[in-house]
Amino acid sequence: MADNAEEDALRVALAQQYRYVGSLGLNELASGNLSCRLGADAMLISPGGATPESMQPESAVKVTLDGAWAGERKPSSEWRMHAxxxxxxxxxxxxxxxxxxxxxxxxxxxxxxxxxxxxVGSFGGNDVPCVSYATFGTDELARNAANALTDRTACLLGNHGMICRGDDLASAVEAAHRLEIMCRQYVLARQLGEPDVLNDAQWKDFFERARAAGYL
Ligand SMILES: [Zn+2]
Incomplete structure (x- = not known):
């Protein structure tokens, strides 16, 4: 189990990153949520309905990976997807x-x-997949998302949004920001028709260079 100093530091980081995601405009009306791993069998996750203004270190909810939590605040309704x-x-x-x-x-x-x-390759492959729609908060959505993050660090969620993982909060938030930028640029590119995609040889070169440079 994580010690108290580690948990306190993660609570501060989670609140900071939650506010940062709000400042980027990625989480309007508390539609998104953030979490970080805590020890071997738990996570800290933003509570349902948190706003950048209301989010404090003590607001984060400690939830075991099988869903046990305590306290006044409920974890985000999407805790299953994170777990x-x-x-x-x-x-x-x-x-x-x-x-x-x-x-x-x-x-x-x-x-x-x-x-x-x-x-697009920064998420681990030659595309970012989109999983089929499933009702929010369900085991089915959690399964779909967790499976899609096997050989990618991010996926789109059909008729819903996106989810990504990172080594730590800062890298996961950066990935969410980057995916939003890439989707914006793709939507802009589509104004001129379907854009070209990189071919297999170009991807091979990209991944070799990116790995050699330590980017991936
Ligand atoms: Zn959602």
């Missing part, structure tokens, strides 16, 4: 879920974000 990702992926130290505008725009077509730009 499933920590259970399935040892490398996940933090998870961010949003309904940011351009991610929703692409996810509403139930299509992956194609590899129209080399930075």
């Amino acid at each position: 499933a990702i920590y259970q399935q992926h040892a490398a996940a130290g933090a998870v961010v879920h949003t309904h940011s505008d351009y991610c929703v725009a692409v996810a509403s077509h139930n299509q992956p974000l194609p590899g129209f730009h080399y930075l």
